[in-house]
Amino acid sequence: xxxxxxxxxxxxxxxxxxxxxxxxxxxxxxxxxxxxxxxxxxxxxxxxxxxxxxxxxxxxxxxxxxxxxxxxxxxxxxxxxxxxxxxxxxxxxxxxxxxxxxxxxxxxxxxxxxxxxxxxxxxxxxxxxxxxxxxxxxxxxxxxxxxxxxxxxxxxxxxxxxxxxxxxxxxxxxxxxxxxxxxxxxxxxxxxxxxxxxxxxxxxxxxxxxxxxxxxxxxxxxxxxxxxxxxxxxxxxxxxxxxxxxxxxxxxxxxxxxxxxxxxxxxxxxxxxxxxxxxxxxxxxxxxxxxxxxx
Numbered sequence: 001x002x003x004x005x006x007x008x009x010x011x012x013x014x015x016x017x018x019x020x021x022x023x024x025x026x027x028x029x030x031x032x033x034x035x036x037x038x039x040x041x042x043x044x045x046x047x048x049x050x051x052x053x054x055x056x057x058x059x060x061x062x063x064x065x066x067x068x069x070x071x072x073x074x075x076x077x078x079x080x081x082x083x084x085x086x087x088x089x090x091x092x093x094x095x096x097x098x099x100x101x102x103x104x105x106x107x108x109x110x111x112x113x114x115x116x117x118x119x120x121x122x123x124x125x126x127x128x129x130x131x132x133x134x135x136x137x138x139x140x141x142x143x144x145x146x147x148x149x150x151x152x153x154x155x156x157x158x159x160x161x162x163x164x165x166x167x168x169x170x171x172x173x174x175x176x177x178x179x180x181x182x183x184x185x186x187x188x189x190x191x192x193x194x195x196x197x198x199x200x201x202x203x204x205x206x207x208x209x210x211x212x213x214x215x216x217x218x219x220x221x222x223x224x225x226x227x228x229x230x231x232x233x234x235x236x237x238x239x240x241x242x243x244x245x246x247x248x249x250x251x252x253x254x255x256x257x258x259x260x261x262x263x264x265x266x267x268x269x270x271x272x273x274x275x276x277x278x279x280x281x282x283x284x285x286x287x288x289x290x291x292x293x294x295x
Contacts, residue, residue, distance in 0.1 A: 007117050008037040009110055009174075010093030014083035015041055018101035019048040021221070026057045028104040030069065033061070035110035037093045039070045044083040050101075079191035084170075088180050095121075097174035102221040104134065105172070112215035113174050120157065125208045126175035126200075128168050129216025136222035137277045137284075150214040163211045168203070170196030172218040179208045193242040201246050225267060225274045226293040232267055 011029055015022060022041075029039050041054050051072060058070035075086040088096050095117045099105065109129065116127060130146040132139050153163050168175075173196065183202040188195070203210060224235060236259050243252035275293060276284040 007094035007114060007121065007176075008092075009035060009095045009097060009114050010038050010040060010091035011036055011097045011099060011110075012040045012042065012084065012087030012091055013099055013101050014044060014080055014087060015046060015050050015054070015101045016044040016080075016083070017046045017048045017050060019046075019050045019053060021102040022050050023053055023057060024104055025099070025101055026054065026070065028106075029110075030057070030061050031107070032105070032110040033069055035114055036069070038091065040073060040087045040091050041070060042073045042075050042083040042087040044075050044080070045078055077189075079189065081187070081189040081191065081195045084195060085184065085187070085189070089184065091177075094177055095174055096177055096180055098170065099173075099218060100171045100220060102223070103131075103171050104219040106217040106219060109216050109218060112217075113213055116211075116213045116216065117174070117176060120211070121176055123209060124163070124211040125179035126168060126203050127173065127211040127213040127216075128165060129172040129174075129213045129218055131169065131172050131218050131220045133222035134219040135277070135279045136225065136274055138273075146217070149212065150217075153212045153214040157214070165210045165212045167200040168196050168210055170194075170199075171220045172216065174213065174216075175203070175208075179203065182206050182208065188245065190245070192238060193245060194238045197239065197242045198245070201242075201248070222274065223293060225270060229267075229271075233264070236263055 013025060018025075026039065026041075029036060043051050043054075054070060054072055058068050058072070061070070062068050071090070073086055073090055075083045084098060088098065095113065097113060113129070116124075130150060132143045132146060156163050183199065183206055186202050186206070188198050200210060224232065227235070239255045239259065240252050243249075243255055272289060273284065276286055276288050278285045278288065
């Protein structure tokens with residue numbers, strides 16, 4: 001991007017019945033309001049009080065001119081791709097970030113995202129930050145690995161080396177407005193695929209390079225790992241279905257192998273400790289195995 005012009009950042013948050021987590025998500029974003037042009041929350045037919053909580057937070061943070069830092073939109077077509085598209089199309093920033101409603105961006109996330117696109121946006125028009133789970137145990141080593149990845153990426157960027165990433169991660173990603181305008185007509189609205197993998201494929205097929213954004217850290221929910229086996233298998237299969245839709249036979253085969261040798265074994269081994277973990281006490285409670293996960 002132009003060295004003399006610092007880009008503006010819009011953050012899109014699709015929501016569907018996210019009353020339990022949306023306030024923490026917004027609080028983390030609003031704490032970085034100096035670097036965020038607008039927060040666009042897209043409600044996708046929530047039946048709880050998600051919208052009321054969003055509107056209350058927005059009213060609390062309106063500035064002296066009456067400007068509302070949080071914009072609430074409604075998308076009646078059910079499905080994440082529809083809500084995502086509505087938010088990205090309405091956002092007015094130069095850089096369009098998208099996070100999950102149960103994500104909590106860490107301090108400095110917005111500044112890191114803006115700095116990346118200000119410096120490298122002419123080469124990389126899309127990217128994802130790093131993520132660790134706030135509601136799962138054993139995250140210290142994973143976070144250390146993510147931090148090491150960030151240091152490696154920073155050094156490669158400083159040395160003028162490539163830092164292309166294999167895919168965008170929908171929980172914590174961003175792309176330039178120009179990049180979105182180039183791909184929005186070809187992305188799918190199917191709800192049985194991974195929309196972020198679809199977006200990645202559409203981006204790369206249109207000459208858009210994706211990267212890891214160092215220091216754009218977010219905490220995300222690991223609730224998917226606490227779900228039942230049938231639900232998790234149905235979720236995991238979206239990967240292969242996305243590659244099949246794009247006729248990516250080799251990628252689909254690799255995804256199947258990864259699912260059978262890594263993803264499912266990891267789920268089976270970790271399901272019990274993940275379900276037993278109590279985030280409030282930071283301890284394991286075996287009785288949680290017999291209750292529905294709620295945090």
